[in-house]
Each structure stands twice: as structure tokens, then as C-alpha cells.
Amino acid sequence: MIATNPASQILVVGDALFDDHRSRGYHPERPERLHAARAALDRCAHEGLGIVPVEARDATEEELARVHDEAYLADLAKLAGHHASLDPDTYLAPSSVAAARRAAGAGITLVDALLDPSSQKPGEARAPGLALLRPPGHHATRSRGMGFCLLNNVAVAAASALAKGLERVAILDWDVHHGNGTQDIFWTDPRVLYISLHQYPYYPGTGGVHEKGGGDAEGYTVNVPLSQGAGDRVYANAFRQIVDPVLEAFEPELILVSAGFDAHQRDPLADMCVSDQGYATMATLIARAALRSAEGRLAFFLEGGYDLSALSSSLAETLLSAASAASAEPRSSGAPASFRHEGEVTQARKTAAERWKGI
Numbered sequence: 001m002i003a004t005n006p007a008s009q010i011l012v013v014g015d016a017l018f019d020d021h022r023s024r025g026y027h028p029e030r031p032e033r034l035h036a037a038r039a040a041l042d043r044c045a046h047e048g049l050g051i052v053p054v055e056a057r058d059a060t061e062e063e064l065a066r067v068h069d070e071a072y073l074a075d076l077a078k079l080a081g082h083h084a085s086l087d088p089d090t091y092l093a094p095s096s097v098a099a100a101r102r103a104a105g106a107g108i109t110l111v112d113a114l115l116d117p118s119s120q121k122p123g124e125a126r127a128p129g130l131a132l133l134r135p136p137g138h139h140a141t142r143s144r145g146m147g148f149c150l151l152n153n154v155a156v157a158a159a160s161a162l163a164k165g166l167e168r169v170a171i172l173d174w175d176v177h178h179g180n181g182t183q184d185i186f187w188t189d190p191r192v193l194y195i196s197l198h199q200y201p202y203y204p205g206t207g208g209v210h211e212k213g214g215g216d217a218e219g220y221t222v223n224v225p226l227s228q229g230a231g232d233r234v235y236a237n238a239f240r241q242i243v244d245p246v247l248e249a250f251e252p253e254l255i256l257v258s259a260g261f262d263a264h265q266r267d268p269l270a271d272m273c274v275s276d277q278g279y280a281t282m283a284t285l286i287a288r289a290a291l292r293s294a295e296g297r298l299a300f301f302l303e304g305g306y307d308l309s310a311l312s313s314s315l316a317e318t319l320l321s322a323a324s325a326a327s328a329e330p331r332s333s334g335a336p337a338s339f340r341h342e343g344e345v346t347q348a349r350k351t352a353a354e355r356w357k358g359i
Contacts, residue, residue, distance in 0.1 A: 199228060
């Protein structure tokens with residue numbers, strides 16, 4: 001049963017160590033992104049949401065090895081304390097490896113807090129969680145870091161939840177770039193449903209509709225590739241036609257969101273047209289899905305988003321909407337979807353329906 005009263009608080013994990021991950025020159029993935037995210041939390045607090053801090057810790061070797069190859073972890077450890085780069089996009093500062101390990105562990109502690117029965121107030125929906133992490137994670141594969149990412153934070157957290165007894169975890173990725181690392185890590189694991197909405201073709205070149213998972217997990221990877229210019233109505237249509245019915249069929253016990261805000265219309269690194277209200281709509285829909293099958297257990301993991309004002313405003317709308325989803329209906333906004341985008345959503349729905357009958 002879905003709770004009827006909104007949540008009154010947000011569980012938040014972060015750490016000052018994340019600010020020490022800084023390139024020697026300008027880089028779009030910079031500490032100021034966290035400053036913008038913290039401003040969003042200030043707005044949420046001003047509007048009545050309590051901010052409940054969750055303490056971060058480093059991920060252990062065992063926790064990291066569930067999703068990353070030991071050889072890669074050893075190579076990364078050798079770079080600790082140094083300036084280096086994994087590729088032209090992905091830098092390391094002296095504190096970067098320490099920050100990455102802390103970020104991966106912080107995601108685990110947030111999920112642990114969500115799984116704690118005491119995190120739900122009587123008569124209220126369970127508080128959503130927010131992981132304010134740097135470096136981001138969803139491009140990190142089992143064997144390499146890339147795309148600004150060193151360790152895959154959301155994958156480490158999902159694997160930890162499974163190790164503690166959950167049987168079904170869903171990861172929704174609405175970052176504008178496809179989360180190739182998360183897809184890679186859970187490609188053959190039917191305990192994890194991975195759904196991604198992203199600009200395509202675009203970096204990192206993966207995420208075609210035909211990429212569906214392998215082995216026993218075929219169909220548990222659901223890609224919704226969208227061409228440039230997709231806005232609020234396109235994303236809302238994709239949620240209603242694909243994301244929501246697939247989640248209803250999968251019945252996750254926990255939903256984690258790779259929450260990048262670079263599909264925003266003002267973001268400089270992509271070509272999408274999602275507004276603050278578009279993110280609010282997606283947050284409402286995903287929170288209602290969490291209320292339906294996961295007792296409201298929902299966490300947003302910060303990924304991309306490089307226009308600071310857009311990051312702050314869209315994150316605030318996301319959190320406020322997720323907290324009030326139990327008592328509010330999602331709204332549609334923006335220009336009508338083009339025939340091209342309607343066709344892309346239709347094709348993705350048909351492909352998903354090969355595994356998830358009736359959607």
C-alpha cells in the first residue's frame with residue numbers, strides 16, 4: 001500500500017573529502033558542483049524538509065571487489081597521492097583515490113540507512129536518500145575508470161544491498177550520458193534491473209536499444225536512447241510507457257537513481273531540453289514506484305550536471321517532488337514530443353516488451 005502522507009525529511013550523505021578532488025586546470029567535473037548541490041539542500045530545508053545527515057566511510061576492498069576487478073583496484077591504489085589521468089577526460093589529484101573510496105562507501109551507508117526500519121516515521125512515507133558524491137561513478141566498468149569516474153558508486157551500493165539479503169534492486173539512470181559501467185557490471189545479473197534514458201548517439205557510444213543484457217539477465221538491461229532535443233514530455237512519455245511498467249513487473253525492493261542533471265536545457269555538455277519541472281515529474285514517478293514495491297526505499301546518487309544553477313534548481317525540484325510523491329500527482333510540461341522522439345520511445349518500448357510482456 002502506498003503511504004498517503006509525504007516524507008518530512010531527506011537522508012543525505014556527503015563528505016568534505018569530495019571537495020579535494022580537483023583538477024590542476026579547469027575541468028567541468030569540479031568541486032563547485034557540490035557547492036551548487038548543497039545550495040539545493042538549503043532550499044529544501046527552507047521549504048520544510050529536514051536534512052538528516054548520514055555519516056560516510058570508506059568502502060572496503062571486499063565491497064569494491066564485488067563490482068571491480070582486483071587488478072584495476074590495485075592499479076588505482078598505485079595512483080593514490082599523485083596527479084594522473086586515466087584518459088583525456090578522467091583526472092586524478094592526490095586526494096582523488098581516497099575520495100573515490102569514500103564516495104563508494106558513502107553510497108553503502110546511505111543504503112544501509114534506507115534499509116533501517118527506523119528511517120521511516122510512523123504514518124509518513126519513507127524519507128528518500130541523497131548521495132552527494134564526487135567523483136561520479138556510472139561510467140566506471142569492472143576493469144577501468146573513464147568519463148570522469150573512478151569507482152562505480154551506485155553499483156557498489158547495489159551489490160552491497162544484494163549481499164545483505166535483498167533479491168531485486170533497480171537502478172534508473174537519467175544522466176544524459178549512458179551508464180556503460182553500470183550496464184557492464186550487471187550485464188548477466190538478473191537481480192539488478194538497469195534502465196537508462198540518455199542522449200544517443202553520444203558519449204560513451206553505448207546504450208543502443210539492442211543492448212539488453214546477457215545470459216539469464218537478458219532483458220534486465222533496458223535502454224531508452226533518445227536523439228538530441230528531447231525534453232520534458234519525451235522523458236515523461238518514456239517513464240509512463242517503459243520505466244514505470246517495467247518497474248511494476250520487476251517489483252524492486254530498492255530503487256537507486258544515477259541522478260545526472262546534464263540533460264537539463266542549460267547544460268553545456270549535452271543537447272537535451274529537460275527543465276526543472278521535467279526532473280520534478282521524473283522524481284515523482286520514480287518515488288511512487290518505490291512506494292509501490294520497495295516501501296519507499298529510494299536513493300539519488302549524484303552523477304553529472306555541469307551548469308551550476310541548473311544543477312542546483314533541478315536537484316531541489318527532484319528532492320522536493322520525491323518527498324511529496326505520496327500525496328502529489330506528477331505534472332506534464334514542455335513542448336509536445338516530436339514524431340522522431342515518439343518513434344524512439346516506441347521502439348524502446350517494443351524492445352523492452354520482448355522480456356516484460358504487456359508493457
